[in-house]
Amino acid sequence: MNFDQVNIPGKLLPANYLQLGLAAQRSKQRSFKELLEKRKLPVNGWPDVQIEELVHKLATLDSNNFPHKVGMGEREARIACKLVARRHYNFGHGIGRSGDLLEAQPKAAGSTLLARLTNALILDLMRGIGLPSCAGCFLVPMCTGMTISLCLLTLSKRRPGAKYVLWSRIDQKSCFKAITAAGLVPVIIPCQVQDDALHTNITSFGEKIKVLGVQNILCLYTTTSCFAPRNSDDIYEVSKLSQQWGIPHLVNNAYGLQSADIVRQLERIHRVGRIDYFVQSTDKNLLVPVGGAIVASFDESLLHNVANSYPGRASGSQSLDVLMTLLSLGLNGFQSLIQQQNENFIYLKENLKKFAKSHGEVVIETRLNFISLAITLSTIAADQMESITQLGSMLHQRGVSGTRVVVPGQIKTIDGHEFLDFGSHRNDLKVPYLTVASALGTTRNEIDKFFDIFSKCWIQLGQHKNDNQNFNLPKSTDNELH
Amino acid sequence: MNFDQVNIPGKLLPANYLQLGLAAQRSKQRSFKELLEKRKLPVNGWPDVQIEELVHKLATLDSNNFPHKVGMGEREARIACKLVARRHYNFGHGIGRSGDLLEAQPKAAGSTLLARLTNALILDLMRGIGLPSCAGCFLVPMCTGMTISLCLLTLSKRRPGAKYVLWSRIDQKSCFKAITAAGLVPVIIPCQVQDDALHTNITSFGEKIKVLGVQNILCLYTTTSCFAPRNSDDIYEVSKLSQQWGIPHLVNNAYGLQSADIVRQLERIHRVGRIDYFVQSTDKNLLVPVGGAIVASFDESLLHNVANSYPGRASGSQSLDVLMTLLSLGLNGFQSLIQQQNENFIYLKENLKKFAKSHGEVVIETRLNFISLAITLSTIAADQMESITQLGSMLHQRGVSGTRVVVPGQIKTIDGHEFLDFGSHRNDLKVPYLTVASALGTTRNEIDKFFDIFSKCWIQLGQHKNDNQNFNLPKSTDNELH
Amino acid sequence: MNFDQVNIPGKLLPANYLQLGLAAQRSKQRSFKELLEKRKLPVNGWPDVQIEELVHKLATLDSNNFPHKVGMGEREARIACKLVARRHYNFGHGIGRSGDLLEAQPKAAGSTLLARLTNALILDLMRGIGLPSCAGCFLVPMCTGMTISLCLLTLSKRRPGAKYVLWSRIDQKSCFKAITAAGLVPVIIPCQVQDDALHTNITSFGEKIKVLGVQNILCLYTTTSCFAPRNSDDIYEVSKLSQQWGIPHLVNNAYGLQSADIVRQLERIHRVGRIDYFVQSTDKNLLVPVGGAIVASFDESLLHNVANSYPGRASGSQSLDVLMTLLSLGLNGFQSLIQQQNENFIYLKENLKKFAKSHGEVVIETRLNFISLAITLSTIAADQMESITQLGSMLHQRGVSGTRVVVPGQIKTIDGHEFLDFGSHRNDLKVPYLTVASALGTTRNEIDKFFDIFSKCWIQLGQHKNDNQNFNLPKSTDNELH
Amino acid sequence: MNFDQVNIPGKLLPANYLQLGLAAQRSKQRSFKELLEKRKLPVNGWPDVQIEELVHKLATLDSNNFPHKVGMGEREARIACKLVARRHYNFGHGIGRSGDLLEAQPKAAGSTLLARLTNALILDLMRGIGLPSCAGCFLVPMCTGMTISLCLLTLSKRRPGAKYVLWSRIDQKSCFKAITAAGLVPVIIPCQVQDDALHTNITSFGEKIKVLGVQNILCLYTTTSCFAPRNSDDIYEVSKLSQQWGIPHLVNNAYGLQSADIVRQLERIHRVGRIDYFVQSTDKNLLVPVGGAIVASFDESLLHNVANSYPGRASGSQSLDVLMTLLSLGLNGFQSLIQQQNENFIYLKENLKKFAKSHGEVVIETRLNFISLAITLSTIAADQMESITQLGSMLHQRGVSGTRVVVPGQIKTIDGHEFLDFGSHRNDLKVPYLTVASALGTTRNEIDKFFDIFSKCWIQLGQHKNDNQNFNLPKSTDNELH
16 A cells, blocks of 8 residues: 555645655655665664564565455465464465475565565675675575585485585584484594694594595585584684585584674685585574574575475575564664674673682683683582582573583484583593573673572582482483584 | 462452452363363364463463573574564474474473474364374474475485385476485386376386385375376375385375365275375465474374484474464364365366366366366367466466466476476376366355456457467466475 | 565566566555545455554654654654554554644644544444434544533533533433533433333423523433333434424434434434434444544534534544454444344344243333343342342353343432432332343344353242352442443 | 463473473562552563563453353443454453443453553652652543543532633643633633743732632642743642632643652642642653543542543553553653653753854743753844744654744634734743753654754755745644644
8 A cells, every 4th residue: 555646635634744744754665665676684773663564565465465366276375363364474375486495486476575585685694794705595494404404415416426424523413413314424523622622623524535535425514603612613624625625515504693703714715615505593693583594605506406405385484584683683783783792702701710710610711612611510519420410400490591511421322323421522521511602692681690690509509419309300401402 | 470369459459350350261271271281172263362372371481581581502592573572472492402393392391382282283183183093293394395305314214225215296396306305216106097087006106116126115105185187196005005015105195184085095094004104284284374294194103203303493483373273263163164175176166067068178077186176278279378378377367376277298307307298297198277276265255256257268368369468477377386 | 665666676576476466456555545535434344454554554654653753842652662552553643633633733644644534434334324414423532421521511612601401311320420520410301101111201301491491401412322121212302302492402322323223213303303413432333442432413513613622632542443443344344233233132132022921021112222121020039139139240240241130229329419210210110120232243142142141040049049149249230330 | 371280291391391481480470469469660661571461461351351251231342353452452341430430340350450550550650750749640541631621620510600710821722722621711820921931920820819709710720841931830839829728729730740840849839738630641751642641639539539520431542551651661761761851851952052052042041841942033034934934844844843933923712712922822922932842752863863954944944035835834833732
């Protein structure tokens, strides 16, 4: 609906009052035009009402919202429950078209616009925060792990014989399962331990390549963002190996977009090494509900391979979340979130060091991890692992979520592969530790509250080692994996 | 919040007025208790306000909604945009836990309940509409095709050497791509043509098994719901082969839950043959937005294999849609939708036959297809294929979506496999035809409007064969595939 | 926002897909244009999404929603709470302008349109359902009683000396208080009782006019819709008196728009008698939340007098409710509600008669009341009034609201005026009775449930006269007045 | 719904996960309990989701939301349009009961709680910001002017012969019309002019009392918040007269709650003088949509007189807005808004003085006005009043709303009373001026933008006196009255 060529009778409204109202909307129309024509993320966020107007506008272009629709097919985006229709702004057709996530749907011009515009804005964001060389990207409405599986399966089509995926160990279950889910064979490259911090073992990567044979290796698979004291993988060196040997390189950049350092690293590599795909989650980087990932590449054609591997039409819900969030934040809003994360991380680190010092512990130095920190738990109940794992549930009970207590001796088998000292990314953990992160969206207030609670728990644990009996969280909580 | 142990001062409200209000809510509390304790789909639908209360209630159990939360991890379900939080009822944690879609999340009791309750209600629905032997099922927040890929990959783990998937041809792109996406080798079993209707070629299935060798065959893969004049696959006979040879059997039951006939067939097979998984889409069967599928089985343990193949935590948005929809419809609501589909299909068929008769055409007899119908287009512009394909876009322009015009001579290559006469499920199509469906949610009013428009287009096409020049939809529209 | 002159790049969306989407919206734009230009109630209701689009569109014309607003006044429609803004669709300026409810606001073109359009649609509705002579009407965001006070005060300005309001007794508190609230003197005209039904005492009206003197009488004040066994006032005869003596006539038509009979009566009078204003509530006639009234007249100029008596700007919330409701129903929707009321009233009456007959009671014959019915309670506990009043709370406890038990002997003093047998509209009630109504929106299902519960209570009351001790609703409930 | 006595099967959710979720809600339950039991405004604002939970919870207590309701009355709060029901959180019964705004409704325990809780929180707020002696207050869902009329009519009942209302002139239309709307006789007390600022003429008040006779005077009627260069009335001295002569005193405190100075004045008076009622608008003081007023008093019994003068049940929409807003802000939130207003007013004043100085104008000194400022327009086009009035529309066109240009020579007749130099509150205006305000909610950013635009208009007006021809706002815009 618009007021063009509507002759509102003076009896309803004096013409000059209307003019004023219409004039005021021109800037909004300009933003709208610019958004669709230039596909750039606005510098400043849009107000809620404008975001909803856009979204509603797009939805009217879908055939299920046509006033006189006659749906004579099997899938007409009918929505039985009004509440559901409402929460999806009447979008029902999903995105993509059987067998290509990037294709336009004739029945759903609005959903098509929604998906493509979202991809364009994500690309603009990525370029704007330090990845000008990013050639393209698109949202996949599946979790990061499943999206990595899809990338692996896509690579598999090009290299049908190659079965091995060389993977720098990280004790995060989905990272690993992404390989086995794709029916491929993981080859675990253990990290190098230096002063209890973990680094990529480039030498071992090189050796494995030679041992297994280039033609048998599907790709090298690294991870950036991770729990301390593991560092971001040395994607720079791995990407050089990748280029040197002509083996694809896949980067799990799960929540790395929030880290200026990781972003800088990625951009730098583009010129000297090889990365085929880098994949990041939408929830942790863009603060939307869990369920989407972004596949990005320095080579646009590689993206199409992934997009048309997806066998079907997919949920548009994640695109909608990301579109609304990006418009709400604007480039400035997102950059100030990053800025804040940066400052809060330093704040957390300084305070954690103080805490450690005064309690005879150490914050393990991880030069290449700007999100997560690890503090040793060597003095506390050194004799009883039980007490230490209690710390995790004590924190959890008091409202602290996301910290992880890692103790030696945990063994975990995933899809037939056994991991010693699981959770620590290594086989020979000596000293238990606790990880704590300052991620995008963490507030200074939360950090302060954390130390408050942490101190209290520490004291309590020193006093009554067994006070936690009436509330046993399952062990897995203590070692929460995302 | 609840009124228990809240002593509302008489000054605010006379005690007896309050009592009346509280008493009235007991039945609601009973429904709530029953739902959670018995996990049965309510017979009658709930009112909107009650559905939202439930959903909000569940969300308060997630840690991101705790008043005093201190999130010190990487993924704390922070939601930057209030509109997004609102549309997800503040759910952010997704469902499942790294590497298992069915696992509980310590951080997210509400999301866990949401996912599991939804699965329980779907199961109850399936049993209630004719599948009492269904042992379990769960929602996967991916499209049907990708979910089938996941099932294939899961089967692959059990039969690592087996590469071949024996597939009864159906010209629906995602069905086929689900095989190649999983890195497997499709073996196409052409349909048998009888009076222009298409049937499963059981003999050919049997022969291929012998030729390729049982140990090399991953599974038999059939499809029920499909475009006429293809019939539902003869899953009864295929499931007997499956059992006889010990080869898994996967059924793509895309929108088959709406068909009492297909449901009856599935239930019957359980006793005599073998089906490992049957997969159906949520959008077409439950009238929610695109993006989810349901994996079901007669053997619960098989389901866990699929669930823990998914490498990560997944979107909870689809579960939310399904939960709200099921509660809104109730068992009765869903059954009356099915009833309606049934009646409307007969209505459509009768009218289409009348139309065909009066225009010198034929409705191809498909005894095993209760959703889609095909009418020949033999008299209309028999010389010019161009005119016939125009019919599709003419209908589309006039608001009719979902019909498909199929003409001989279309060749399509998908992932290296060439399909002659693509769209017709066969290699030797002679007579062009149009498909039209009466699916779940189609209204009688739409059917009437369809015939009105169809008649007009027919006449117009007879008169001016080239009137459609100023509005050319791309060819693909005419052969729309879902 | 609109797509005019926005050049969507082909990369985002193929032009022909967009065209289809845009074409489909033309009918919506036509409805919008027609609504604003012709100001007629649509014949068929609009879908929710279209209603919200309209409302949002209007709100964007208000200065508080201008993107670059600079509010330097005292009242800039700032809304502190986002939830509040949301529920008002960002309308904040209210309607009217200091001292005239019908004036346009320069700052708020949208709110102005909202208010005027709503008034226009109400007028169209009223004309459409049988009042073609209605010259105008407007919504006042105050309850019916207060609006009647405003009308009385307005009349007062024209007849400054006249203090008396001749009022045909109806035992509905607000009706009466509307007179005293305006600082005027009520003169009560008792009803005539014929076979226990109550009728307007025209003779008494005539006599009072002569006794008090025309110049001292502000107006005659009648009521149409009312509780049985009182009938609608004989507005036909009163309006003739009104015309004959040149005394204004005010009709409280509280919920009379739903009754075809009352509407017919009003229209007929227009030609032969005099009615200055007839006032009706929005909640009961249009099924919106309580809080608004409609002042209508056969003489448009009289309306302006009322509108500019209101000293200020008023809430726009009621206009919004009515606009949305009218658009949602359409003329057809409203007429079918009336039709339903009509049928349900007959259904209720028949069943009540059956019930009465089988229980030795009588349904009092009220020829001019088409909404409410009264059944005697003569056989039940004739000795104990206590038991009879219990019936009211028993029904209430069991979920039946709106029925009233009227017993002899109640005395009520309102603003210094004493009413004997209050609730019965007369001074000499002998037989207690129960009123029950079938109003707009009552469903047949409710009627059935009512008889079910009524029967049970009747039996129970016969058995245990004192079973109701642990739940005493205050007496006033039993005689609920609206 | 609540989890008490619901035995969630472990299969759905591990018990300890549930415990954690339930534990986290205890603080919310405590807030809820405290709110209802103590009826105090929370110190800190509540999050949106908690506010909505409360509101939904209250609504479930109303009979229209009972699952098994059987509505057999005329007014059952049926809501036809789902969108309307939704925006009112399913409240439909309004507040109060026929003839008393403060009474409880048996049918609507939730609406009753809503209304009374809101009144309690407003009272707590008023006491908290400096009016500890305030004995009571309640929200009236009518504009300030109409509410003042209601207060006047209420006073009238106690003093039936008294017709005169002594009113300190303020050129705000509704203030004055509130008197005539009530059928009373305004006696205008002109202000005293001192250096172009306007003060209450106490002497004149005293003289008029003697001349007209105490028994003939209904009340003294003063106004606090107003446009500069009028000052807040000297309510201190008037209240002493009021007490001395035993004449009621009514204060129009339209938007005075935001001014610490006016609040202090009111509280001080309580001890030495007399104020019967002080009335304030909800929109300007609490930043909700237009439509409500708060009647407050130092004597609770006086309030009941007003409440039970209202002839009917009233809209609950305004109570809902205020409740949600107060909970959203909390006491701290409101106080920081006041603080901000205070600082911004000083900022505006300083900048306006600078502007005046550099343009040869003067900011008229008004010692008792802390919201509005007036700057002379003596140098600009002194010859042409036309140009000056253009300034108003120029500003308006550029997005500045709320400023008023006041020029000599305007005559306005309201209800038969002629006002010379209307808009200036005096009869002998010489120098035109512009008013500009910094009210609650004005941002510093708006003030900066205002000066930017003001400067530009000033220059433009100096250059082209007639550039404004193609956009003529009606004269009334220039002298906007609220």
